[in-house]
Amino acid sequence: MITVDQQNLVFEPLDESAWRLCDTNIDEHDAARLVAYVERVDGGYEAIWLGLGMRPSWYASRDDVLRTAQGLRRPDATTTRSIPDPISLVTPV
Numbered sequence: 001m002i003t004v005d006q007q008n009l010v011f012e013p014l015d016e017s018a019w020r021l022c023d024t025n026i027d028e029h030d031a032a033r034l035v036a037y038v039e040r041v042d043g044g045y046e047a048i049w050l051g052l053g054m055r056p057s058w059y060a061s062r063d064d065v066l067r068t069a070q071g072l073r074r075p076d077a078t079t080t081r082s083i084p085d086p087i088s089l090v091t092p093v
Contacts, residue, residue, distance in 0.1 A: 009069055011038065011062065019062075021047070021069060038065055 011019040017040040026033040037048045041058075047065050048056045052072060059065045 009035065009066055021065065035069055036065070038062065 008023055008025045010022055010024055012022055013019050014037075019038045020034055021036040021038055022033050023035055024033075032051065034050055036050060039046050039048075045059045045062055045065055046056055047059060047068070049072075054072075057068070059068065
């Protein structure tokens with residue numbers, strides 16, 4: 001779960017050009033702590049969001065990644081997930 005407070009979101013380095021974006025409000029042994037993998041690519045940053053139903057996306061800065069992460073947990077934020085179509089209960093003929 002992503003918190004609205006930016007100070008709870010931290011970049012944990014994986015190497016010189018890759019990070020994990022983590023929510024420090026969640027226990028370090030809980031997989032939900034991991035929000036995204038972020039990598040420096042093509043003059044910007046690619047974020048691979050985990051558990052949010054979002055496709056990988058490109059950002060000009062790491063601050064832009066943080067702002068997006070904050071916005072994802074706003075109560076009025078929309079999701080890319082959809083409600084499945086109901087299954088018809090018609091008996092086959």
